[in-house]
Amino acid sequence: MHVKKLRMALGMVGALAVGAATSEASAAEVKRLFIGVGSMSAENWVDFVKGATQAVQSVDPNIKITVLQSDFQGQKLLSDLSSAFAGGCSDCIALVDTASIAFTKAIVEKAHEAGAKIVTVYNRPEDIHPWDTASDTWVANIAFNATEIGKMTGKSLCDALGGKGNIAALGGVPDNPPAKRRLEGLNKALEECPGVKLLDTRFANWAATEAQNTTRGWISRFGDDLNGVFGSNDAMGMGAIAALRESGLNGKVKVTGGDGTVAYWDLITKGDALSTVHDDNFTFGAYGAALAYAAAVGDISLDKLSHEQRDFYLKQKLVGENNVAEVLDGYRNVDLTKFNYDALKKDFWAQSAGQIGEGDMK
Numbered sequence: 001m002h003v004k005k006l007r008m009a010l011g012m013v014g015a016l017a018v019g020a021a022t023s024e025a026s027a028a029e030v031k032r033l034f035i036g037v038g039s040m041s042a043e044n045w046v047d048f049v050k051g052a053t054q055a056v057q058s059v060d061p062n063i064k065i066t067v068l069q070s071d072f073q074g075q076k077l078l079s080d081l082s083s084a085f086a087g088g089c090s091d092c093i094a095l096v097d098t099a100s101i102a103f104t105k106a107i108v109e110k111a112h113e114a115g116a117k118i119v120t121v122y123n124r125p126e127d128i129h130p131w132d133t134a135s136d137t138w139v140a141n142i143a144f145n146a147t148e149i150g151k152m153t154g155k156s157l158c159d160a161l162g163g164k165g166n167i168a169a170l171g172g173v174p175d176n177p178p179a180k181r182r183l184e185g186l187n188k189a190l191e192e193c194p195g196v197k198l199l200d201t202r203f204a205n206w207a208a209t210e211a212q213n214t215t216r217g218w219i220s221r222f223g224d225d226l227n228g229v230f231g232s233n234d235a236m237g238m239g240a241i242a243a244l245r246e247s248g249l250n251g252k253v254k255v256t257g258g259d260g261t262v263a264y265w266d267l268i269t270k271g272d273a274l275s276t277v278h279d280d281n282f283t284f285g286a287y288g289a290a291l292a293y294a295a296a297v298g299d300i301s302l303d304k305l306s307h308e309q310r311d312f313y314l315k316q317k318l319v320g321e322n323n324v325a326e327v328l329d330g331y332r333n334v335d336l337t338k339f340n341y342d343a344l345k346k347d348f349w350a351q352s353a354g355q356i357g358e359g360d361m362k
Contacts, residue, residue, distance in 0.1 A: 028090055030056065030296050033289060034116075036068045036077050036096030036107075038206075042235065043261040044281045051285030051339050052095055056293050058340035068096075072173060072206070074103030074123075081107055085114035092116040093292035095285065100175060101125040101361070105133065112137040117296045119288045122178050126361045130310040136302060139295040140310045142288050143356060146178040149277045150185020150232070152318045153256035156275040157228045158193035160254045165227035168218045169201040170211050170236040177361050179203070182232040182258060199226070204236050211239030219247050228254040234264035234276055241272050260319055262331060268324045275320040278327055283351050284314060286339035291348055299345060308355040315353045 033056050037045040049067055056063050066084065070077035077099055085092070094116055098104040101123045111118040112134040120141045130138040157167060169186055172179030183201065190196055199222060204210035211231065218226055229244075231237030237257035244250045250272045257264045257276035267273035294300040302310075319327050337343075344350075 031091040032064045034066050034094040038072045044259050047281035048285035051282035052289035054336045054339040055286040055289040070099040072099050074100035078103050090115035093296050094118040095288045097121045098123045108138045117292045119292045124361045144279045145313045146181030147185040149258050150182035151188045154186040154189030164195040166197050166199050167228035168199050169230040171203040172206045172232050208235045208239035211236035212243045215240040215243035231257050233258040234261045265328050278319045290344040311356045313353040314351050
């Protein structure tokens with residue numbers, strides 16, 4: 001279905017679901033929000049938390065926000081949430097990146113046992129969904145389309161090289177669906193750009209330092225044959241640029257990112273970085289928390305939502321030298337009040353880019 005038509009359909013169904021929500025028998029007061037993130041040292045997660053906090057505290061500033069950092073370890077997050085949910089948590093909602101598909105079901109089940117509503121982001125196993133697993137607890141799974149991130153930035157790399165050259169790729173965490181999807185997106189872009197050759201792919205665990213060390217090795221190994229570096233996220237892109245700067249190659253070897261952070265946008269304006277994809281993490285956190293809150297207080301009825309409303313992508317866009325100034329201005333002057341719950345409640349799926357496709361979560 002065309003995205004515009006899908007959004008219209010979602011909005012109509014959403015209005016019906018909200019209107020019927022008074023029948024939700026388990027409506028409860030929300031006193032606590034648990035937010036599970038990879039690391040608060042990453043700008044995207046900081047923005048995610050800000051958006052989520054704004055959404056729920058615009059209703060009640062006394063709602064307690066607890067941020068749990070997984071350090072990208074699903075077992076750590078599962079342990080922390082188990083402790084948080086101990087003794088029951090019917091007045092709780094949760095918004096979490098489970099870090100790995102291996103822990104998603106266990107985390108959802110912990111929320112179910114505690115009586116909490118939960119929204120997950122990114123890491124959903126392919127064989128389970130919010131409507132068939134603890135369906136009265138697991139409100140929704142939301143993600144950015146990682147394949148499109150890789151494809152858009154990969155295509156920008158191809159275009160910048162004039163369709164000819166050699167590149168190397170930095171992947172995230174091996175057992176992580178978004179990491180795998182971003183590399184798949186790159187491969188899709190290269191299929192359409194046969195003149196660009198992929199010399200090597202290494203995993204740098206989303207980290208700048210590991211990416212910097214890996215890129216140093218590529219510079220030594222490939223020399224002038226290295227024309228571009230595909231960074232699956234901005235941190236790794238910045239690590240690659242740091243290594244290139246040591247050899248005076250910054251701006252000469254083209255580098256992509258993949259999250260849309262201020263530091264990386266600044267590198268685009270300086271000519272050191274080529275492109276990234278803007279994932280609006282304020283929006284990500286705000287809509288995720290708002291959906292969890294709405295389900296908890298009875299503003300939506302989960303059994304009346306469509307699959308498209310419980311497992312969906314958010315909008316995103318490529319950022320390069322042609323639009324980076326506009327994106328930077330919008331970010332630096334963001335008005336967080338637009339993420340107030342009452343505004344989001346008008347259409348919880350206003351920023352949907354459509355249902356997550358079959359096979360996208362493998």
